[in-house]
Amino acid sequence: xxxxxxxxxxxxxxxxxxxxxxxxxxxxxxxxxxxxxxxxxxxxxxxxxxxxxxxxxxxxxxxxxxxxxxxxxxxxxxxxxxxxxxxxxxxxxxxxxxxxxxxxxxxxxxxxxxxxxxxxxxxxxxxxxxxxxxxxxxxxxxxxxxxxxxxxxxxxxxxxxxxxxxxxxxxxxxxxxxxxxxxxxxxxxxxxxxxxxxxxxxxxxxxxxxxxxxxxxxxxxxxxxxxxxxxxxxxxxxxxxxxxxxxxxxxxxxxxxxxxxxxxxxxxxxxxxxxxxxxxxxxxxxxxxxxxxxxxxxxxxxxxxxxxxxxxxxxxxxxxxxxxxxxxxx
Numbered sequence: 001x002x003x004x005x006x007x008x009x010x011x012x013x014x015x016x017x018x019x020x021x022x023x024x025x026x027x028x029x030x031x032x033x034x035x036x037x038x039x040x041x042x043x044x045x046x047x048x049x050x051x052x053x054x055x056x057x058x059x060x061x062x063x064x065x066x067x068x069x070x071x072x073x074x075x076x077x078x079x080x081x082x083x084x085x086x087x088x089x090x091x092x093x094x095x096x097x098x099x100x101x102x103x104x105x106x107x108x109x110x111x112x113x114x115x116x117x118x119x120x121x122x123x124x125x126x127x128x129x130x131x132x133x134x135x136x137x138x139x140x141x142x143x144x145x146x147x148x149x150x151x152x153x154x155x156x157x158x159x160x161x162x163x164x165x166x167x168x169x170x171x172x173x174x175x176x177x178x179x180x181x182x183x184x185x186x187x188x189x190x191x192x193x194x195x196x197x198x199x200x201x202x203x204x205x206x207x208x209x210x211x212x213x214x215x216x217x218x219x220x221x222x223x224x225x226x227x228x229x230x231x232x233x234x235x236x237x238x239x240x241x242x243x244x245x246x247x248x249x250x251x252x253x254x255x256x257x258x259x260x261x262x263x264x265x266x267x268x269x270x271x272x273x274x275x276x277x278x279x280x281x282x283x284x285x286x287x288x289x290x291x292x293x294x295x296x297x298x299x300x301x302x303x304x305x306x307x308x309x310x311x312x313x314x315x316x317x318x319x320x321x322x323x324x325x326x327x328x329x330x
Contacts, residue, residue, distance in 0.1 A: 002276070006283035010069075013287045014061045020294040022211045024053050034058075055189075060193035064293040065286045067252045068262075070199045070244035072285020075259020076278055077241040077265065079218070080213040081234050082142050089245035089259035091146060093153035097126025098249040103163040103176045110175065112186065116250040120198075124150055125244035131238070173176050182253035182307030184293055191251045198247035202240035206278065210246055213237065214276035255306050258285055259313025264321055 018030045022105065025033075027047055033053045043050075074089040082091070090096075101122025103116040134148040167173040212233055215223045223230040237292070266280035289306070292313065296304045 002165035002270070003279070006279050009283050010065055010286045010290070013290045014065060016056055017061050017290050018053060021052070021057065021297055022243025023048075025049055025053060028149075032089070059189040059192045060184050060187050060293065062189075063204050063251060064196045064290045064313045066192065066199060067248040067255065068258060068292075069282045069286035070195070070203065070248040070260040071255065072266075072288070073203055074241035074245040074248075074284075076263035076274075076281040077213070077237050077306070078259070079263055080217060080274055081237050082216055082243075084142075084144060084146075086260075087146070087262065089241060089254075090153075090256070091128035092130045092149040092242065092253070094123045094242060094245045094249060095254050095256070096153040096156035096160065097327060098123040098246065099105070099180055099254060100160045100163070101125075102179050103160055103167075106166060106175050106179065107163060107172055110172075112191075116194075120246050120250035121219060122156070123249055124242065125183070126156055127238070127242045127326075131235070143253075178305070179253045180268060180307070181305035182255040182310070183188040183303070183305050184252055187251055187305055195247045195251050196204055203245040203282070206237065206240045206244075206313060207282075209233075209236070210278045212272045215280075217272075217274075217287065247297045253305075253307065255289070255310055257310045261314045261318050261321075262288055264318075 015030075018034075019025065019027060023260050029049060030053055032041060032045065033050060035041055037054070037224060043306055044067055071089055075087075078087050078089055078091055079085055098119040101118035101120070104122075105111075105118035129144070130148045130152045130306040133152065134145040137144050137148075164173060167176060167253045169193055173305060215228055216230060216233060216237075220230040223233070249255075263277070263281045266284050269284075270276040290311075292309050296306055296309055299309075
């Protein structure tokens with residue numbers, strides 16, 4: 001029953017999200033338009049409806065589903081690997097690296113695919129640099145890895161600030177700033193399918209091995225006693241989580257608080273067992289960002305960036321969880 005809820009919740013929310021927007025479309029019409037893509041149904045509706053449902057809303061909703069799911073799932077994995085409820089998918093500098101890569105692309109070759117590719121590439125470079133730096137120290141602990149993430153993230157943040165300083169304030173700087181705020185307003189079907197293709201293999205591996213996170217949470221000695229190699233296992237989880245986070249950030253920009261807050265919600269509902277926690281985080285995160293994106297489209301005359309809304313919603317919720325002492329990884 002629980003599995004059915006987590007599987008069915010995102011499709012239900014995405015179907016309801018088709019009805020949200022400045023161009024009203026009746027539920028029956030939405031169903032007909034979607035069915036017409038695979039069935040020979042006579043078109044009794046304007047061509048504008050096809051464009052709104054299939055070309056505008058469908059790619060955006062799939063993108064929101066993927067971005068929310070990948071960010072929350074990667075956040076839950078990071079919290080389990082680091083055994084710390086205060087880390088997120090951006091702990092190892094994913095956001096700083098992606099922002100720097102996107103800014104370079106905007107300044108040099110502002111094509112949407114180049115921007116997304118550069119953001120994805122530099123997000124991976126940031127984490128790779130962090131992992132390599134942590135291995136150069138004699139004490140190879142989780143704390144050292146987190147501190148290396150702070151170092152690398154700070155360097156990329158400084159480089160990003162430098163690019164913003166030299167960017168043309170009339171044309172380039174506003175584009176960089178808007179990208180950093182996070183948005184799905186320009187997502188195409190190709191973008192949505194790309195982020196799904198990049199994230200699904202990593203998500204499948206994480207979900208398939210999720211019981212091993214329970215072992216890592218017990219400590220390295222317990223993992224070795226059970227015949228597991230904690231170092232390699234931790235690295236595999238970090239690589240998969242980083243791939244998901246980098247794929248999400250590459251098409252959406254920086255959307256914070258999703259990977260930090262959603263795993264705590266899921267933990268309150270299903271408990272700390274990662275066999276249940278990771279699927280719940282994936283489903284809740286996907287639904288959450290779909291709802292936030294719906295709000296972004298209708299709250300104001302101009303679309304509100306997602307990064308602003310997730311911060312406005314996530315920060316107070318996190319404060320309440322902290323006050324009630326509901327944060328934890330076990």
